[in-house]
Amino acid sequence: MAGVFRRPVLLIGLVVSLTLIAVALLSLVWTPSLPSKMNIVQRLKPPLGPGGLFGTDQFGRDVASMLMVGAWNSLSTSFLAVAIGASLGSAVGVIVAMRRGWLELIVMRGCDIIFAVPPILSAMMLGAFIGSGRFTAIIAIAVFMVPVFARLTLAAARQIWARDYVTAAIGIGRSKTTITLVHILPNISNQIIVQVTIQLGLAILTEAGLSFLGLGMPPPNPTWGRMLADSQTFFAQAPWLAIMPGLAIALAVLGLNMLGDGLRDLLDPKMKSG
């Protein structure tokens, strides 16, 4: 624990991320007012007035409540997407590292193909087939995450496979599956954790982008991206409508990136320079 306090980047990242998660969880049980409750009389009221802490939007909804629920919607979508992407990608990575040969060639070229298609584009294509919504957003982001983790785990696992203790394990006749579970995975888990944190920030950004384009969760569920999109034409009248969700997205991504960087320093000091 002492290591955390000697690393300001990690500390700030941790505080921001935990605050975000706390706000998201709090929104499940309490918000200042119902985020979908419209009150036209109170529309476009500035922050810190009768409109509440962060003001109201064009329908008179409470921006603070919408941001809180938006935090939950954004985080849960991103967490799920990264969880799916990380487990699938890591599984592919370690399996390929175990088998090598033609499988490695095929999987790596497959990763290249997925990398070539940006998540926004794949979400639009998915949306055309199954309709846009949270599910589409999760799948689109997760698909994009799979090759990231596959490449990372493959590279890391290959290094471990070259270690003497793995050669020894092969020598005493342990099966490749056992070696993967006992020696490989525990030794690359730190790198996966660091990557998960960094990818979470990216996932939040992508989710916001998808909602901005109307490919995220449908209304009345508030999402940061859609709040930002809706605020555009009101910018002159009600700048807080754009600033608040914009700040939320920026803070969330910054916090998770700092956490990721800090964790990397903490867990893998050798990679510090890289």
Added chain:
Amino acid sequence: MQTIFSWSQVSRRGVMALALGAGVAFAAPYAQAAPKTAATIGMTVEPGGLDPTIGAQVMIGQVTWQNIFEGLTTIDKAGKVQPQLAESWDVSPDGKTYTFKLRQGVKFHNGVAFDSSVAKFTLDRARGADSVNPQKRYFTSIDTIETPDASTLVLKLKQPTGSLLYWFGWPAAVMVEPSTAADNKTNPVGTGPFVFGSWAKGTKVDLKKNADYWNKQVSVKLETASFRFINDPQAQSAALTAGDVDAFPEFGAPELVSSFEGNAKLATVIGNTELKVVAGMNNSRKPFSDKKVRQALMMAVDRAMVVEGAWSGLGTPIGSHYTPNDRGYKDLTGVYPYDTEKAKALLAEAGYPNGFTFTIKAPQMAYAQRTSQILQALFAEIGVTMNIETTEFPAKWVADVLKAADYDMTIVAHAEPMDIDIYARDPYYFNYKNPEFNSVLAKVEASTDATEQDKLYGEAQTILANDVPALFLFVMPKLGIWDKKLKGLWENEPIPSNVLTEVFWEE
């Protein structure tokens, strides 16, 4: 993340652009000394083609009607029928024979003369078996067309059609030249004061003055005109402020209108339109097949809240498919006023005490999206859950809703004037069938007495207000924003249009 461009690539072209820009900047003061004869009109959505006789999009008419194409009659800025290519006409006492005296000396842009054979060709094309005219039913009452001589056109009707002269003024009834008719979609040739120049798809349509325009009574001041298509309201606002666009007759965002107040260069002109925002329901699908459900939903809607929230308070609530500027208008917003308790009770009576769930297919336009969100909140108050599915307009909406009628509820602004008869059409996307309503509209056409017609229109409005085949919400205003020196644009919009004939720059 990829780098989109590198400075090394940009620099050479950038320097050239700068140099050119500087040249233009120096030249500009001299260019402005001459009187301006060019105008750029902004539009939100680009039309899919430029032939109003084969496509239903109002944007087609907004570019071409009265600029490139003209009809036998026309509709003036007050919404009245005026003679155009037909100088005058006689209607027989039984209302079944129309004799048009056609104007002489009118030439199409390609030099072909306009005469009765052209008029006959146009009408036959519009009413023929394989006609794709968006208002084909307007021509169905024509029985035979006779052309005794080049300047006389005689129409024999199957039954009296009181609105025929009005319909002949519509974009869908403009005169087209036989040899060019097939290409009008991309290269329109008409008789109007402007000749089609070019169409840069996705950007603009250029027109230039027709030097041989037949109507010597009007002097067309503009030498060139362009229609530029800018979808995003922010960009529309920027284009107006920068002077890239001289006018946006239908500005896209009411919330940005106040930002032009006190602007020394730009005038804000708010006028009437025929844009009726209605949330159509599939009257043949449960639970909307039950009149009580539709009435309950209507009572759940606070129209004032819709207008305020969706269109910044700039709009007029309506109680039927009719606008206050239409003849014989009746204010029917009080038939099913906002009353949550009564709405709940009626819903329970219809067998839905716990509400129900359905999906609205809402186009991506701001008014539709915002109104849907407000309706969603209002319906939630009476226990009805509405999911919003954004449906791309026009292509997907036309295919799914208008053509296939595969929807529960939808929302769209009906732009055509006096189109209350859409509820009598079969098939039409509402799937609303009421013989009583159809017979009232039939009586309107059979009558030639204006007072009688107005009274019948009142009856038709009342039937709709009671039956609620669609949720009647509000009429959008025309948010016109244009350069204060640009004169002659229509303030109101009795028919969707951008008539440039009388537009000029004040010195």
